[in-house]
Structures are given as C-alpha cells and as structure tokens.
Amino acid sequence: xxxxxxxxxxxxxxxxxxxxxxxxxxxxxxxxxxxxxxxxxxxxxxxxxxxxxxxxxxxxxxxxxxxxxxxxxxxxxxxxxxxxxxxxxxxxxxxxxxxxxxxxxxxxxxxxxxxxxxxxxxxxxxxxxxxxxxxxxxxxxxxxxxxxxxxxxxxxxxxxxxxxxxxxxxxxxxxxxxxxxxxxxxxxxxxxxxxxxxxxxxxxxxxxxxxxxxxxxxxxxxxxxxxxxxxxxxxxxxxxxxxxxxxxxxxxxxxxxxxxxxxxxxxxxxxxxxxxxxxxxxxxxxxxxxxxxxxxxxxxxxxxxxxxxxxxxxxxxxxxxxxxxxxxxxxxxxxxxxxxxxxxxxxxxxxxxxxxxxxxxxxxxxxxxxxxxxxxxxxxxxxxxxxxxxxxxxxxxxxxxxxxxxxxxxxxxxxxxxxxxxxxxxxxxxxxxxxxxxxxxxxxxxxxxxxxxxxxxxxxxx
Numbered sequence: 281x282x283x284x285x286x287x288x289x290x291x292x293x294x295x296x297x298x299x300x301x302x303x304x305x306x307x308x309x310x311x312x313x314x315x316x317x318x319x320x321x322x323x324x325x326x327x328x329x330x331x332x333x334x335x336x337x338x339x340x341x342x343x344x345x346x347x348x349x350x351x352x353x354x355x356x357x358x359x360x361x362x363x364x365x366x367x368x369x370x371x372x373x374x375x376x377x378x379x380x381x382x383x384x385x386x387x388x389x390x391x392x393x394x395x396x397x398x399x400x401x402x403x404x405x406x407x408x409x410x411x412x413x414x415x416x417x418x419x420x421x422x423x424x425x426x427x428x429x430x431x432x433x434x435x436x437x438x439x440x441x442x443x444x445x446x447x448x449x450x451x452x453x454x455x456x457x458x459x460x461x462x463x464x465x466x467x468x469x470x471x472x473x474x475x476x477x478x479x480x481x482x483x484x485x486x487x488x489x490x491x492x493x494x495x496x497x498x499x500x501x502x503x504x505x506x507x508x509x510x511x512x513x514x515x516x517x518x519x520x521x522x523x524x525x526x527x528x529x530x531x532x533x534x535x536x537x538x539x540x541x542x543x544x545x546x547x548x549x550x551x552x553x554x555x556x557x558x559x560x561x562x563x564x565x566x567x568x569x570x571x572x573x574x575x576x577x578x579x580x581x582x583x584x585x586x587x588x589x590x591x592x593x594x595x596x597x598x599x600x601x602x603x604x605x606x607x608x609x610x611x612x613x614x615x616x617x618x619x620x621x622x623x624x625x626x627x628x629x630x631x632x633x634x635x636x637x638x639x640x641x642x643x644x645x646x647x648x649x650x651x652x653x654x655x656x657x658x659x660x661x662x663x664x665x666x667x668x669x670x671x672x673x674x675x676x677x678x679x680x681x682x683x684x685x686x687x688x689x690x691x692x693x694x695x696x697x698x699x700x701x702x703x704x705x706x707x708x709x710x711x712x713x714x715x716x717x718x719x720x721x722x723x724x725x726x727x728x729x730x731x732x733x734x735x736x737x738x739x740x741x742x
Contacts, residue, residue, distance in 0.1 A: 430471045638668070
C-alpha cells in the first residue's frame with residue numbers, strides 16, 4: 281500500500297525523470313569539458329597569486345609622483361570615505377623605477393618581478409564594492425559578496441573539466457592555515473562537490489602532511505582497490521535508491537580521486553625532484569615552495585591553482601606599512617619572478633594565465649590612530665575599494681601594457697574602470713568561455729559567475 285508521499289512521487293516520476301535526465305546529461309557534458317568552447321582559448325590554466333589583506337597600489341605598481349607633492353597635506357580629491365578615519369596624504373617610502381621596453385614604473389618592492397614587466401598587463405583601475413575584507417574576498421573569489429556562490433576555480437573546473445584524472449582540477453594553497461572566510465573562498469556552493477578546491481597547507485614539507493591521509497598505513501594499494509570496488513557497488517545501490525543525490529555522487533568521486541592521487545600527487549608535490557638551480561631560483565620559504573608546486577601542478581594538467589600569501593590577512597598593514605610590505609614582498613617577489621621565468625622556459629607561459637592582487641587596495645592617505653586597531657600609530661593605510669591594482673601575465677594577455685588609471689594620488693579609479701565582475705568576465709574569455717553562457721541551473725534559475733554584470737576588458741587581450 282502506497283502512502284501519500286509515495287503516490288505523488290510515482291505519479292510525477294515520468295516527466296520529472298525525463299527532465300532530470302536531460303538536465304544531468306547536459307551538466308555532465310559541460311562538467312567533462314565536452315561542450316565546445318565559446319571562443320578559441322588563449323589560456324588553459326590559471327595561477328592566482330592572492331595577496332590577501334590588500335597590498336597598497338601606490339606602493340607597488342601604481343606610480344604616483346604627486347604623493348610627494350601633497351605629502352602631509354589634505355588630499356586634493358577630498359576625503360573619499362573608506363572604512364576608518366583617515367588624515368592627510370602619506371607619501372610612499374619606496375622608490376619606483378622604469379623597467380623593460382615598455383618603461384612601466386614598478387616599486388623597489390617588486391624589482392625582481394619587474395624584470396618581466398613586458399609580459400605583464402597592469403590594471404591600475406580595479407574597483408570592488410565595499411572596503412571590508414570578508415565581502416571583498418567573497419566578491420573576488422566568487423563574484424558575490426554576500427550570498428553563497430561557486431568560486432572562480434569551481435566555475436572553470438565545471439566549464440572546462442580536468443586534464444588529469446589523477447589530480448584535482450582545482451587546488452588552493454595557504455601556508456599556516458586559512459585566509460579570512462576560510463573554505464568559502466574556494467567553495468563549490470551549488471555546483472557538484474567535485475568542483476570544490478583541494479586545500480593544501482603549504483607550510484608542511486613532506487607530501488604525507490601536505491595532503492592528509494594520502495597513503496594508508498594499514499592497507500596495501502591492491503587491497504585498497506578491492507575495498508573501493510566493494511564500496512562503489514554498495515554506494516551505487518545506495519545512490520540508485522536516492523535518484524542521483526549529488527552529495528553522495530561527489531563523495532564517491534572523492535574516494536576514487538584520493539586513490540588515484542596516491543601515486544601522482546606524491547610526485548607532483550615533491551619539489552625535491554626539481555634540479556637544485558630551479559629550487560634556488562624560487563628561493564626559500566613557504567610561498568616559494570608553494571609557487572614551485574603550482575608550476576608543477578599546471579605542468580601536470582591542473583586547471584586552477586590559487587596561492588595565498590599566508591593565513592589571515594597578512595597584507596593588511598594599518599600601521600607599520602613600510603616594514604610590513606617590505607617583509608611580505610621579500611617573501612613573494614623572488615618566487616613570482618622565478619615562476620614567470622620557469623613557465624616561459626617550459627613553454628607554459630603562453631597557455632597559463634598568472635594573476636596577481638588582493639581583494640582591494642589601500643588609501644594614499646594615512647590612517648588615523650584608533651585604539652585596538654593600529655596601536656596609536658600614523659604610518660599605515662586603510663582599506664580602499666575605490667581604486668587598486670592587479671596584474672595579469674601569460675595566456676593571451678597584452679604584456680608591457682597598463683590598463684586604466686586612478687586619480688592624481690591613487691585614491692579612486694577614474695579612467696577605464698575595471699570592476700571585479702569585468703575581471704571575471706575577462707578571465708573566462710581568456711579561457712575560451714563566454715561569461716554570459718557559462719551557466720548552471722539551480723533553484724529555478726540559471727546562475728553564472730558574473731550574475732547579471734560584467735564586461736570583457738578587451739584592452740587586456742593580446
């Protein structure tokens with residue numbers, strides 16, 4: 281005898297099953313990279329160098345001579361509201377110099393990266409929505425500052441599929457823990473679970489600690505295979521009774537991926553396999569090691585690799601900016617320069633899109649003392665979403681080029697403004713995808729990374 285729920289279920293199963301089958305088929309095709317690209321792809325892989333916390337644009341890549349002219353004086357642009365009280369203009373403590381045939385100015389903080397400026401497109405007119413870390417991190421990573429949405433890496437994995445079934449298509453690394461908002465930065469949200477990133481704490485040196493439980497201490501590989509085959513049969517029956525529950529399907533796929541990773545991941549994450557001169561080029565430290573791992577990952581077909589500077593928000597220098605930025609730049613400048621050289625040496629730079637930047641920038645005016653936040657000092661900068669810098673290199677990017685501009689002292693973008701949605705649309709375009717057509721149906725509507733916003737910045741494209 282059927283109860284009411286079973287009766288309704290059986291009555292609607294026919295058309296519902298057909299619709300579900302069609303939807304799942306289309307989604308499976310897209311997720312396997314079977315759907316033809318919307319455009320010829322300029323890039324196949326992405327390495328996102330995330331300077332979490334918000335580096336100062338006027339102290340790195342946005343040269344503003346007027347800072348010295350107005351140092352200690354009221355900003356000529358007026359007091360543009362950010363998050364905290366600010367004062368007069370604060371000059372930069374760093375020297376800028378022109379590099380390459382393009383003659384683009386770069387701060388001494390990134391003098392090694394600057395050697396590659398002719399391969400780099402500097403975007404000096406970035407805009408975000410608010411001057412707060414949490415929503416700005418979400419906006420930069422998922423295209424939405426408040427609601428749960430899939431991350432950029434998840435969208436690319438869904439749209440393009442994986443090139444290596446033995447490795448995740450999306451890997452994120454952060455030494456020493458998590459950035460602010462933790463795993464929400466690389467979430468899959470309503471996309472199938474296999475599109476969420478595999479997180480790695482790159483402060484560990486051994487492969488067994490880099491990837492927890494990568495090897496079993498109790499069961500031999502052959503026995504593991506037998507166990508997984510039995511488990512797969514049980515799970516398949518369990519799944520059949522639940523009409524394709526995505527969470528269960530994702531769990532099954534994660535078991536299989538973990539098994540396949542045991543051999544290849546051990547090799548890829550082991551930087552000791554690199555020649556000594558390559559390891560020396562990247563330098564010492566966690567960021568150097570994870571940057572070399574990132575190159576090895578894309579070399580083995582991993583689609584999207586994201587590297588954070590460190591746990592929390594290290595670039596958030598509300599005080600002692602000179603000291604903080606010098607220390608951080610020293611950690612990342614050499615590895616970034618080595619990465620660009622290495623990708624070029626291996627012929628990978630043309631098909632790898634390298635992205636640098638934070639969730640926002642910083643004010644060109646000094647932050648006023650505030651108890652409990654900047655120890656009463658006046659040598660730091662507040663958050664600034666009105667105008668900041670990011671750069672891109674490799675995969676289809678116009679090198680030796682500057683897009684947009686901020687005002688005289690670098691406070692707000694005034695020329696060719698590039699919102700985060702525009703950045704995302706451009707990234708997808710470089711990967712061969714139309715941001716308006718890469719969609720996923722959920723809760724009765726078609727979602728996309730850029731929601732209802734975004735324009736491709738053609739000036740970035742080579």
